[in-house]
């Protein structure tokens with residue numbers, strides 16, 4: 425891939441996903457584009473670029489390939505402890521008759537959404553009046569298909585099996601050399617394709633949004649756009665959780681930092 429081709433793919437990636445690939449990551453982009461070209465037995469980079477421009481189906485596959493999907497069950501244990509022991513009991517005491525509404529935005533292959541579902545089911549067992557609704561979205565069609573299938577390799581559930589064996593036993597069954605999450609969990613989650621840069625269609629709806637490990641791929645201006653969208657989707661004083669290496673204190677949207685990675689939406693924008 426020459427410099428001109430790299431710049432063209434860099435620009436296209438940004439237009440389609442918002443993800444900014446810095447100049448020093450050329451080899452990573454080359455490897456990801458190359459993987460797709462080999463699958464199609466295309467040798468000419470310009471020909472592949474044109475195909476992505478012309479063919480919406482290939483555009484989807486390009487997006488799947490150039491984005492990073494790393495995730496795991498109960499990633500960053502501190503966050504899940506906070507939700508279980510602090511946030512949820514407080515939320516229920518303040519909202520005894522409401523439905524807890526949570527969104528896992530940029531959920532990748534679903535481990536985050538299923539961790540939420542497990543946590544909320546367990547909380548419900550202890551608090552019968554508690555009800556919840558989970559939405560999980562990602563830009564990648566392939567990831568949303570994976571979420572809906574709910575099949576995970578041993579490696580993906582290793583931490584759940586070792587750290588929370590009783591939960592793993594309840595919610596996972598052995599399947600094709602790996603594991604499958606219970607249908608009950610899959611049916612509790614609304615999985616959808618959604619671009620974080622798209623118009624927010626859920627206004628003031630969510631009590632909690634998990635937006636973890638995706639902002640790092642965006643420029644500061646793009647982060648601001650996404651954070652404003654998320655702010656519109658959160659209820660007043662709704663909670664936003666970001667990834668361990670992400671901070672949103674620069675954001676033009678109004679968020680108050682509660683603890684590392686944890687923010688509360690304050691006064692509405694406008």
Ligand SMILES: C[S@@+](CC[C@H](N)C(=O)[O-])C[C@H]1O[C@@H](n2cnc3c(N)ncnc32)[C@H](O)[C@@H]1O
Pocket residue numbers: 441442443491492493494495496499529530531532533536561562563564567618619620621635636637638667
């Ligand atoms: C590294 S994964 C994070 C998964 C999970 N939130 C976690 O922290 O484990 C980042 C995900 O963001 C998604 N993504 C990238 N750009 C996006 C966009 N503009 N809109 C929605 N999702 C996007 C990717 O498809 C990928 O699955």
